[in-house]
Amino acid sequence: SCEFEQMEMEFFCEPGTDDEWMSYWCDARMSWWQQFANDPSKFRLRPHEPDELAHYAKGCFDIEYDYPWGWGELEGIANRTDYDLKKHAQYSGAKLEYFDPQQQKKFVPYVIEPAAGATRGVLVYLLDAYHEETVEGAKGPETRVVMRFHPQLAPIKVAVLPLVKKNEMPEKAREVVQAFLARGIAASYDEQHAIGRRYRRHDEIGTPWCLTIDGQTMEDGSITLRDRDTMEQRRISIDDAVDEIQRLLAAG
Template identity: 75%
Template structure:
């Protein structure tokens, strides 16, 4: 995993946000190659989900919605996790995701280094009256308490009480800052004598009229706009509404690079169907979505579908599948396909007072549609295909055996489709290369002109960023009008007429 993270920074895929100021935890910026790859992935999803079907349309909804949307959906009351702070390593984590242990079980606490282990040994003895034995950076002799878990970072059983944290980002809407009125109320003594729930209620009273939230998912806008879209487009059940865009969650555990972050992009679709047909469509979308992920993969065996147990299901779901990928740390979720029943539409109808139904003109009946939701993570998809594509191999070079690093990205996902290289910077070769790059641009093909370093280093550079093909203008080009085309994965080279180069690349892209 560390090699992929290093490549991402070195080659301009992903950078830590605000890095010159020390970075911001769980925030990332997509560099020149990363933004191309992410857009290629999301465009491929859009083409497959919306542009290749007649029964799915698109939506691009506001990130900030009326707070009542989140009251109706249950996010304001239920979108929280039980959190615990480790008193040894200070890690904050979700209690329901922590490693399980038996009460009284002996556990090993492992710190990052010997110095921290020594400090923790002293701290535990002073704060908890427990004497442990240290072996390097490990502390032995601790026992689990009444709670059936330990810290996932260090293994410590010394933890704070569980507390619920809301995962939604809060902001204020409108030009007037409610903090001014709040400050005045504090100065005038309005809060004197208040504490606990009474204090919280009084504080909320000053901010509730202007409080809004950044959306934690794109799904709710598709439910709220269901009636507008169905009526304006004269859509008949079954049909879907698709949306791709940013969502925000105040994640407790941020981990594995861009896999889980506070700001991320989703590719979601809500498919509305007649009650009684939902099981059929549930299976259909499971197979369809699994097939889509596999078609871009070098190793499709690293994708699987996992069925949720009844205990895992969200309160609104009748059933759920996860498309999972085998990441370097193990199997983890890439996309969820959920049968959300009619829960969301009925909740919004109840809270808004609007009729959110479908009238079947053939059967002459009204009903609330059921919803099948394939919800994929775009940023997780980028990480998935980076892991799938990363490849190292030993090749013979002019100085002996060398390690070639290559990203075997599917051509549809590759940031740069083709590199054009003059063998030398003279004899008219750069001019011919520039003209070929311009011809590729005119056909909508993202090409790169590269004349830096020796030709072998240029090939390696484009292998590492996943460029599928390299076109080289050399001495023979000046003699017979042919160029070399090199394949990234096989490194095989062949000559083609320079006049056919654009058509050749277009053919190769279509064949993939």
């Protein structure tokens, strides 16, 4: 069976402020998941019914995703009150009170616990990114498969493609790749197959942008920048390529 990997946080707060912090973390966690999604409407926040609550929990919300088989849990956010710390103190003998120097008082903190499955999150973004559309190909209509990852999640940010494997184009393309890597941007060099097939391959990988080195590049220093989602192409200066991709990444 698949090993379950969990991302979990314990947020400690003063009793009486727990409802406010519970609301804060529900909003913050929902916003975090939605910011990387193509379709934020597929996420929802569902409060637990009283019969679903653990005996120690004051309240609990699930962030759910609309999977192909229906709504299911992605992350749980629970107000565990002071149950964990008091139980630990009871059996360990350790004092787990916090002294607030401003209010000059001690209290056992309440715990707000967001907990999410890491691999479940990967599945959600794979489902969110997967897209099929019909486009006109060389031999008529064909299906284009695109992984529309948010640029921050795409494993490769930019692919650099020499149009042909001659006329110093591969060497120039490799120089551009190294310029990206030197700036910490994940870049890939790809010279196999026709340029159209390489575009499709990187659509399926989810690479947001492709840069093509061609004959005109060798003449005037311009290159073709292709957008994954729109398939639009425009010429930019090869000297501006790294800055332009960095700008697009920052824009999200």
